[in-house]
Amino acid sequence: METKTxxxxxxxxxxxxxxxxxxxxxxxxxxxxxxxxxxNKTKDAAIATKTEEVLATKTKLDSISAQLDAKIAExxxxxxxxxxLLKVKEQLEIDKRELRNVNNFSAAKYDKKIRSYxxxxxxxxxxIARLKEENGMLVQRNDSLTQENTVLRTERQSLSDSVxxxxxxxxxxxxxxxxxxALRAENILVNAINSRGKxxxxxxYKARRVDKIRISFRLAPNAVAQQNEKEIxxxxxxxxxxxxxxxxxxxxxxxxxxxxxxxxxAQHINFDNSRQQVDFIYGRGGQRxxxxxxxxxxxxxxxxIGEGEFTVR
Numbered sequence: 455m456e457t458k459t460x461x462x463x464x465x466x467x468x469x470x471x472x473x474x475x476x477x478x479x480x481x482x483x484x485x486x487x488x489x490x491x492x493x494n495k496t497k498d499a500a501i502a503t504k505t506e507e508v509l510a511t512k513t514k515l516d517s518i519s520a521q522l523d524a525k526i527a528e529x530x531x532x533x534x535x536x537x538x539l540l541k542v543k544e545q546l547e548i549d550k551r552e553l554r555n556v557n558n559f560s561a562a563k564y565d566k567k568i569r570s571y572x573x574x575x576x577x578x579x580x581x582i583a584r585l586k587e588e589n590g591m592l593v594q595r596n597d598s599l600t601q602e603n604t605v606l607r608t609e610r611q612s613l614s615d616s617v618x619x620x621x622x623x624x625x626x627x628x629x630x631x632x633x634x635x636a637l638r639a640e641n642i643l644v645n646a647i648n649s650r651g652k653x654x655x656x657x658x659y660k661a662r663r664v665d666k667i668r669i670s671f672r673l674a675p676n677a678v679a680q681q682n683e684k685e686i687x688x689x690x691x692x693x694x695x696x697x698x699x700x701x702x703x704x705x706x707x708x709x710x711x712x713x714x715x716x717x718x719x720a721q722h723i724n725f726d727n728s729r730q731q732v733d734f735i736y737g738r739g740g741q742r743x744x745x746x747x748x749x750x751x752x753x754x755x756x757x758x759i760g761e762g763e764f765t766v767r
Contacts, residue, residue, distance in 0.1 A: 504559060511561070511564045511568070518572070551641040636754075637757070639748065640674050643669070647709060660742060661766050670733050686753070688750075690748060693746025693747055
C-alpha cells in the first residue's frame with residue numbers, strides 16, 4: 455500500500471508545479487500587456503498634443519499670410535517698396551510647408567518665428583501710416599500743381615496747334631518735294647535681238663526673230679532729285695497681263711504703294727542728272743515671247759517712272 459501512494463503524490467506535485475508556472479506566466483503576460491497599453495496611451499496623447507500644436511501654429515501662420523498680403527497690396531498702392539515683404543512671404547510659405555513634417559515640429563521654434571512675423575507686421579503698420587501722410591501732402595501739392603498745369607495746358611495747346619499747323623505744312627511740302635524728286639524715263643525704246651546678236655528696232659517683231667530684247671531710255675534731268683545710287687525695276691507684262699519673271703535669272707519682288715509687286719529684272723545706277731542712258735537686256739533663256747502686245751513698266755524709289763510697249767507676231 456505504501457508503494458502505490460508515493461507515485462500518486464509525485465504526480466500531484468508535478469501538476470501543482472505546472473499550474474503555478476502557468477499562473478505565473480499569465481501574470482507576466484498581463485503585466486506586459488498592461489505596460490504596452492500604457493505606453494500606447496502615452497504616445498497617443500503626445501501625438502494628439504503635437505497635432506493640436508501644429509494645427510494652432512498653421513492657423514496663426516495663415517492669418518499672418520493674409521495680413522502680409524494685405525500689407526503688400528496697400529504699400530504698393532501707396533507707392534512704397536515691397537521687395538523685402540515678398541522675400542518674407544516666400545519664407546513664410548516655406549515655414550507652412552515644413553509643418554507637414556509633424557515629427558520634426560518644434561513649438562518653441564515656431565513661436566519664435568511667429569513673434570518675428572508679428573513684429574514685422576507692426577513695423578509695416580508704421581510704414582503705411584508714414585506713406586499715407588506723405589501721400590496726403592502730395593495730394594495737396596498736386597492740387598496746386600493741377601491749377602498751374604491747367605494754365606500751362608491752355609498755353610501748350612495753343613502752341614501745339616501752331617506746331618501742328620507748321621508740321622502739316624512741312625509734311626505737305628515734303629510730299630511735294632518727294633514727288634518732284636521722282637525720276638522720269640524718256641524715249642523708251644524696245645529693240646529685238648536675234649540669236650546671232652543682230653538688233654532690230656521698230657517695236658513690232660516676229661517671234662522667231664526675238665531671242666532677247668533691249669529696253670533703252672534716258673533719265674530726264676531733275677535738279678531736285680538726289681544724285682546717288684538708285685535702283686530701277688523693270689516689269690514686262692505679256693499679252694495676258696502676267697508679269698514675265700524667273701527668279702533664277704534675277705527676278706524678285708519690290709514694294710509699291712504698300713503692296714508687293716513682282717519685277718522682271720532690276721538694275722543699280724548712279725544718277726548724275728546728266729540725262730544718262732540706261733539699258734536693260736533681257737532674254738527668256740531660249741523660250742519665245744508670246745504673240746501679242748507686251749507692256750514695259752519702269753519703277754524707282756516708290757514711283758512709276760515710265761512705260762513702253764512692243765509687239766510680237
